[in-house]
Amino acid sequence: MQSTRDTPAEGGRLHPWPVRIMHWVNAMVMLVMITSGWGIYDDDVIIRGLHFNQWFRLGAWAAPSLQWHFAGMWLLVFNGLAYLGYGLATGRFRERLLPIRPRELVQTVIDTLHLRISHADLTVYNAVQKLLYIVVILAGVSQVVTGLAIWKPVQFSGLVALLGGFQTARVIHFAGMSVIVGFLAVHVALALLVPQTLWAMLTGGPRVRSRFARMAET
Amino acid sequence: MRSPFRPDVGPDRALLDDHRRLVGSLQRRGLLRGGLSLGALTMLTGCDLTSSKSVQDALLAISGLNDEVQALLFDPTKLAPTYPASMVLKPAKFNAYYDVDKVKPVDGASWKLELGGLIADKTPWNVGQIAALPENEMVIRHVCVEGWDYIGQWSGVRLSTFLQRVGADTRAKYVAFRTADDYPSSIDMATALHPQTLLATKYAGETLADPFGFPLRLRMATKLGYKNPKWITAIEVTNTYSGGYWEKRGFNWFAGI
Structure with missing residues (x-):
């Protein structure tokens, strides 16, 4: 059983419980932000001809969509700050997402194009995964910053100027959403292709030794 | 029986007016129920959530809270940018x-x-x-x-x-x-x-x-x-x-x- 494999050198689960909670809270609130954002978007579209079908929108019209968006933002920000704080303080980001070696990146892309996708070891991310996770975390941060600029363009007029103006901030906010939705599509598709990953995010996954434990052995 | 804790004189009418909005928006039961529904129902974005009364109440309560936050963010001395x-x-x-x-x-x-x-x-x-x-x-x-x-x-x-x-x-x-x-x-x-x-x-x-x-x-x-x-x-x-x-x-x- 699991307990017999526990040795002092082995650490906690692949996804400790705070990560799992923050992941699913984020998944929920991201859906709220994306779908309510689509409801707000439709009154003044950024890409001519691009509308989001009512079925995909949260809120029957702009007012409820705005209410959802400005309620969800609190959960997004607090959960996001907790996640960033946790990742930085525990060293999880450094351990799981770094380093990214360019050669490894190229090799992974080539392998993927040849449909050689290996998920034998859930505990190690390949270079493409690392890059995608970093990109989506930065996109999340960017959404909060550009969102703040659009929400309060006078109180944070310096931020708006830094972003290149009010409409540019809106476009960046829209682009950030597109990046997150793109990530979501790949992320969910791969999680369904390799269901162990989904299971691991629910139950914690295999026990892993931290980098520090490995370093201590050598 | 009259509660011994009840003050002899009621609060100033103006004070009540001052806080009527806040009191109205902070019914604890409504907020709790609304918060729970909000959490549970967000998993079902395809449905018409906003037609549910408790969800609407929770969203309005948060919108009222956002009014207070915005009043704090508002800097009365900060001027909006002006243009040529x-x-x-x-x-x-x-x-x-x-x-x-x-x-x-x-x-x-x-x-x-x-x-x-x-x-x-x-x-x-x-x-x-x-x-x-x-x-x-x-x-x-x-x-x-x-x-x-x-x-x-x-x-x-x-x-x-x-x-x-x-x-x-x-x-x-x-x-x-x-x-x-x-x-x-x-x-x-x-x-x-x-x-x-x-x-x-x-x-x-x-x-x-x-x-x-x-x-x-x-x-x-x-x-x-x-x-x-x-x-x-x-x-x-x-x-x-x-x-x-x-x-x-x-x-x-x-x-x-």
């Missing part, structure tokens, strides 16, 4: 809850501005008297809740100047407006006293055209477009929250930018 006159859009962009061909022009000769509430001198004003007030001009960005924006050039008396002139109690919480197009509105006193809050009578140096609120409209650099009523007919200084046309339909009340 060359960037001004002419004519201004029309937007209302009806189309421009439904605009009913106001007759300037018979128009009166009525005053009410916590104001010492409630004598009505006419167009000539308003025109004689000190005039300020600002070239500012109009930001619509829908997402579009334009640069506009507005002139008129500062609302703060006007409120002082008529002896308004500027310690009151709200300034409320009634309009000829039945578009009630209300704002917080801090924004009313902001130097870039004007009772505008001109656009781009010329008397306001009919679609844009002739003879008098509100123009604030620090709030979204829908907070700026046109064709104002009455101003009231009050401690009682009265919301507004879009606010009654779910838009956020403070709407600061």
